[in-house]
Amino acid sequence: MPNPNNVVVVAEQLQGDLQQITQELLGAARGLAEKLGTGVSCFLLGHGITPLAERLIHSGADEVIVVDDPQLKEYTTLTYRRGVIAILEHLKTPPPIVLMGSTTIGRDLAPRIAAYMEVGLTADCTELDIGDYEHKGKADPTKVGTFNNILYAIRPSFGESLKARILGPWKKPQMATTRIGVMQALPLDKTRKGAVFTVAVKFEQEDFRVKVVKTARDVSTSVNLTEAKVIVSGGAGLGGPEGFDVVRDLASVFKDAVVGASRRAVDSGWIPYAHQVGQTGKTVRPDIYIALGISGAIQHRVGMANAKTIIAVNKDADAPIFKFAHYGIVGDLYQVAPLLKKELIKMAREKGVKAGA
Amino acid sequence: MLKVVVFIKQVPDTSSKAGVNPDGTIDRARAKRMLNPFDRYALQKAIEIKRQYGAEVTCVTMGPPPAVEVLVEAFEHGADYGILLTDKRLAASDTLATAYALHMVVRHIGAFDVILTGLQTTDGDTAQVGPQIAERLHIAQITYCEGLSISGTTLSARRVVEGGFQEMEVQLPVLITVANSATPLDYKRFGDVAAVKEFLRHPEEREKRIKIVSLDTIGADSARTGLVGSPTVVGKTWKLGEIGGSCVVFQGESMEREVSELIEKLKADGKGVEELINA
Numbered sequence: 001m002p003n004p005n006n007v008v009v010v011a012e013q014l015q016g017d018l019q020q021i022t023q024e025l026l027g028a029a030r031g032l033a034e035k036l037g038t039g040v041s042c043f044l045l046g047h048g049i050t051p052l053a054e055r056l057i058h059s060g061a062d063e064v065i066v067v068d069d070p071q072l073k074e075y076t077t078l079t080y081r082r083g084v085i086a087i088l089e090h091l092k093t094p095p096p097i098v099l100m101g102s103t104t105i106g107r108d109l110a111p112r113i114a115a116y117m118e119v120g121l122t123a124d125c126t127e128l129d130i131g132d133y134e135h136k137g138k139a140d141p142t143k144v145g146t147f148n149n150i151l152y153a154i155r156p157s158f159g160e161s162l163k164a165r166i167l168g169p170w171k172k173p174q175m176a177t178t179r180i181g182v183m184q185a186l187p188l189d190k191t192r193k194g195a196v197f198t199v200a201v202k203f204e205q206e207d208f209r210v211k212v213v214k215t216a217r218d219v220s221t222s223v224n225l226t227e228a229k230v231i232v233s234g235g236a237g238l239g240g241p242e243g244f245d246v247v248r249d250l251a252s253v254f255k256d257a258v259v260g261a262s263r264r265a266v267d268s269g270w271i272p273y274a275h276q277v278g279q280t281g282k283t284v285r286p287d288i289y290i291a292l293g294i295s296g297a298i299q300h301r302v303g304m305a306n307a308k309t310i311i312a313v314n315k316d317a318d319a320p321i322f323k324f325a326h327y328g329i330v331g332d333l334y335q336v337a338p339l340l341k342k343e344l345i346k347m348a349r350e351k352g353v354k355a356g357a
Numbered sequence: 358m359l360k361v362v363v364f365i366k367q368v369p370d371t372s373s374k375a376g377v378n379p380d381g382t383i384d385r386a387r388a389k390r391m392l393n394p395f396d397r398y399a400l401q402k403a404i405e406i407k408r409q410y411g412a413e414v415t416c417v418t419m420g421p422p423p424a425v426e427v428l429v430e431a432f433e434h435g436a437d438y439g440i441l442l443t444d445k446r447l448a449a450s451d452t453l454a455t456a457y458a459l460h461m462v463v464r465h466i467g468a469f470d471v472i473l474t475g476l477q478t479t480d481g482d483t484a485q486v487g488p489q490i491a492e493r494l495h496i497a498q499i500t501y502c503e504g505l506s507i508s509g510t511t512l513s514a515r516r517v518v519e520g521g522f523q524e525m526e527v528q529l530p531v532l533i534t535v536a537n538s539a540t541p542l543d544y545k546r547f548g549d550v551a552a553v554k555e556f557l558r559h560p561e562e563r564e565k566r567i568k569i570v571s572l573d574t575i576g577a578d579s580a581r582t583g584l585v586g587s588p589t590v591v592g593k594t595w596k597l598g599e600i601g602g603s604c605v606v607f608q609g610e611s612m613e614r615e616v617s618e619l620i621e622k623l624k625a626d627g628k629g630v631e632e633l634i635n636a
Contacts, residue, residue: 075523077497077500104517104518105518107484107488108500108501111484114485114489120453120587121485123485124482124483135590137584140585152592157480163594164594164595165592166590166591209497210526210527211526212523212524212525213513215522216523230633253635254633254635255633274538280537287629287633298377299371309628322604322606326605327606328605329606329608330608332612339612344630347623347634348635351631
């Protein structure tokens with residue numbers, strides 16, 4: 001019988017490929033389990049995926065609970081929902097903590113499980129911890145009390161430049177999703193041993209209301225902002241769609257540059273959404289980020305503040321971007337960008353000459 | 358005719374300086390208000406369905422009385438009806454409690470075919486409320502939806518997943534959360550803007566189009582909303598604080614000089630910019 005007191009990770013696999021987020025979640029779960037003095041269980045759902053259980057044990061799981069069923073070959077919300085609920089019901093008592101990824105699957109499935117169980121769920125956590133909490137709020141006397149060893153689910157609230165610790169000690173499981181690439185995966189340990197359990201699931205007709213017609217890989221339409229070494233972005237200061245000609249021209253100087261944009265530029269219809277950097281777009285961390293005519297509102301900042309070198313060009317010396325960029329030029333981007341292009345090429349040539357000599 | 362329900366939300370406009378404290382926190386009373394940017398995609402999708410297949414579009418929002426502004430904006434884009442759920446007992450609702458209250462609004466409306474929501478909000482940022490409404494209503498959902506078409510009672514949709522997409526079919530009713538990579542926003546207002554202004558002036562007409570409801574009106578249990586009905590609380594917050602703060606700014610009369618000073622500084626700081634240039 002699986003241990004219902006373990007910290008649970010719901011594994012994610014796509015067509016039999018274990019997703020990186022699962023190893024990250026197992027790493028986070030081990031840290032929590034050690035503080036709680038318990039183990040880590042991993043729920044694994046799919047078809048023909050039982051062999052992946054060993055890999056999950058090597059990545060930090062003590063127990064793997066598998067639902068291997070032909071109906072789970074493709075991910076659909078309702079069939080996977082039924083599978084996770086089947087395991088939770090099999091455990092009899094709800095586990096203390098259930099973790100999932102902030103992926104297109106985790107963000108689809110976790111809220112449904114939480115609503116079904118009537119428990120709390122904290123989205124997109126960047127840190128997880130265990131600690132105590134004393135609730136004194138008078139709104140609901142039934143909640144007052146001191147709670148030990150509960151989940152601290154910590155997430156940024158970008159709109160407000162705050163980091164918040166979210167707590168829900170009253171109901172189990174305490175659920176959270178974590179952002180991709182934030183939690184530390186453990187090195188694979190092939191000597192680790194664990195137990196594998198299987199659970200059968202009984203589907204209902206209503207679980208098949210959604211049919212997957214096709215699953216396809218598609219990279220052609222995506223703009224690879226997240227992996228670019230250099231991003232040159234344009235914002236409201238461009239004044240119109242033709243401004244992006246200047247942005248593209250400057251980007252052409254670099255070996256591996258992608259054009260980015262602020263929400264204002266995208267909302268104005270100057271460039272497609274795929275280029276958008278910021279809270280409602282992509283989060284990027286290139287080596288160089290050049291911002292042309294971008295004021296640097298918080299919603300843009302949260303998407304690019306981790307770039308190694310930020311160079312900002314803006315007419316307004318009071319623009320917030322000059323508070324967090326590394327280098328800034330106060331001036332008209334239409335004058336500055338062509339000059340910058342010329343000087344950057346010159347700089348690289350001089351370096352090349354030196355290296356050649 | 359299809360019955361479409363769209364959930365929209367009014368959020369603080371963080372791109373405006375109004376109401377933004379020096380430390381980046383928001384003073385909601387002074388902040389400018391706007392329609393959650395993600396919701397524009399849901400609203401646009403609803404209007405597309407209306408134009409293509411014929412539909413009655415009802416927009417639903419929850420918030421304090423000024424949130425009625427987003428319903429007016431929705432009328433200008435072509436929505437037919439608006440419902441504002443406003444009640445002091447909703448304050449501090451987390452996603453589970455919010456989804457409970459909003460699903461009760463749907464029950465109050467009665468029949469529906471498609472529910473549309475934005476992917477997430479810019480203030481809560483969770484993307485949880487849509488799926489939680491679907492769970493409460495016991496219906497199917499398609500999240501991260503880029504495109505859809507409807508034929509009879511079958512809806513076909515394309516859903517974004519990491520590195521690709523899924524094409525799927527579902528029998529109505531369904532809840533859809535619309536991805537930002539859906540059709541680019543079209544800023545034409547498809548509603549009759551003058552007619553909207555006109556009916557807003559006439560209380561009787563206004564009441565036909567905008568319903569303002571409380572928890573009691575929709576028969577919701579206040580023990581399941583607000584702080585009392587929320588399984589989570591915010592225990593503690595910290596300021597994210599300023600990032601960097603040591604920007605080297607070049608400013609003067611000659612752009613040539615500013616640019617060459619920047620280049621010299623980049624060289625001196627050994628940023629390795631040269632390595633990334635085509636030369």
